[in-house]
Amino acid sequence: MDASITAAGRALRAGDPLGALKRVALRDDPAALALRGIAMAQLGDLARARALLRQAAGGFGARETLERARCLTAEAEVALAARDLARPARALAEALRTFTAHGDRENAAHARLLQIRRLLLLGRVDEAEGACATLELGDGPARLAAIAGLVGFEIALRRGRAEPARAALARAQEAAARSDIGALGAEIEQAGRALVLPAARLRLGDQARRGPRLVRLARRPVLFALLRRLAETWPGEAARDDLIAGAFGARRVNPSHRARLRVEMGRLRRELAPLAELRATSGGFVLAPRGTKPVEVRLLLPPIESPDAAVLALLADGEAWSTSALALALGASQRTVQRSLGALEEAGQVRAIGRGRSQRWLSAPVAGFATTLLLPVAGGFR
Numbered sequence: 001m002d003a004s005i006t007a008a009g010r011a012l013r014a015g016d017p018l019g020a021l022k023r024v025a026l027r028d029d030p031a032a033l034a035l036r037g038i039a040m041a042q043l044g045d046l047a048r049a050r051a052l053l054r055q056a057a058g059g060f061g062a063r064e065t066l067e068r069a070r071c072l073t074a075e076a077e078v079a080l081a082a083r084d085l086a087r088p089a090r091a092l093a094e095a096l097r098t099f100t101a102h103g104d105r106e107n108a109a110h111a112r113l114l115q116i117r118r119l120l121l122l123g124r125v126d127e128a129e130g131a132c133a134t135l136e137l138g139d140g141p142a143r144l145a146a147i148a149g150l151v152g153f154e155i156a157l158r159r160g161r162a163e164p165a166r167a168a169l170a171r172a173q174e175a176a177a178r179s180d181i182g183a184l185g186a187e188i189e190q191a192g193r194a195l196v197l198p199a200a201r202l203r204l205g206d207q208a209r210r211g212p213r214l215v216r217l218a219r220r221p222v223l224f225a226l227l228r229r230l231a232e233t234w235p236g237e238a239a240r241d242d243l244i245a246g247a248f249g250a251r252r253v254n255p256s257h258r259a260r261l262r263v264e265m266g267r268l269r270r271e272l273a274p275l276a277e278l279r280a281t282s283g284g285f286v287l288a289p290r291g292t293k294p295v296e297v298r299l300l301l302p303p304i305e306s307p308d309a310a311v312l313a314l315l316a317d318g319e320a321w322s323t324s325a326l327a328l329a330l331g332a333s334q335r336t337v338q339r340s341l342g343a344l345e346e347a348g349q350v351r352a353i354g355r356g357r358s359q360r361w362l363s364a365p366v367a368g369f370a371t372t373l374l375l376p377v378a379g380g381f382r
Contacts, residue, residue, distance in 0.1 A: 008035045013143070015181035017042035030059030034071050041074070042183075046082045050075055066102055069095035073111050080114060085121055085325045106140050113147050120151070122329055125158050145175035146184055150191060157194060165195060213274050222247050223268045230278070230287040231299040239284040308340040315350055315363035322360055 004023045011019035017039035024032040024039075037052030057071035076092040092111055099108035112135055119128040132151055137144055149172025156165035169192050176185040217224040225247040229238050244250050244257045247264065265285060269278045277288040289295035302309065310330055315321060323341065327334045341361055344350040350363040 005031050012038050015183050030056045038074050041078045046078050049078050065098050069098035083319050083321045083325045085328045109137050109144050116151055129155050142175045142178035146172050215271050226268055231297050234287050234297040237281045237284045237286045308344050311340045320360035320362050
């Protein structure tokens, strides 16, 4: 076993890239190139890291499948950090199969965590949660347990589940402390700040609640728009023309709009029956909570209300995103994303670096709000 390679590997596992480079910086054999690539990735030079890892993978022989698989996994991790979501996942899947075939459980778990993190960035939370449930870490290193806890934290946060998020964060913090990797602990500490940020603005979602009773309107946007307007005007009445404009987008109200309003209000009345009444007045409708005790209506609104909120939420992680990666994560066309970025740039909320194919977009995190809750979920927002 090469003593320099072994020492450099230990330094990287401990989060000491400079210590690793001291041992292999002047070497150009495949193993040294791979370690140099990982070190450059830890130092933030992602372009140089990818070049070194590709060179290392090409230098390993046909029988050195494990070594090549480790290079592929490291390159996939660099691509993830660079938000290169368009990169095919086949190479990482191939590496995972190699690790599994050779009984390399630690690297197999690492590759699986990378796959789950990619799913989360693409908004495929259901798939990520299912994969996380089958993840087997065994008695693996503490750093993997910390990353797994961080992944579980993000899944719970995307679901709006505060208690599971706190439990996952606690697991991640405990594992990071055992790993003694400062950068990992700092990343988990930064993620944990989302728990103390406001998740919504209170005006005093897609559902109405009273105690344990819950009415879901996620798939009925017209009813939700009507309910929102009723809540905004409570305890007063919501005018019919205002309800029509807010729910149907009509600029000029005609008899067909009024007829549709009566139909939709009847549907909303049936949905809200366990919680409140909808009383017709001469000018519109009033929301009247049921019960013998006085009840106050409170309206929770998203932290940011904007057609470009999802783009802002993705950019709020502080990483540089390409237009194509944003489009892939949002499930939108690049042209749609470009329009959003143009509007946000004009408003001074984002900035571009580079030009042409190398152009990337950056934004400072939105202060004071948990924008994670605005991140997209495949198939729509939840």
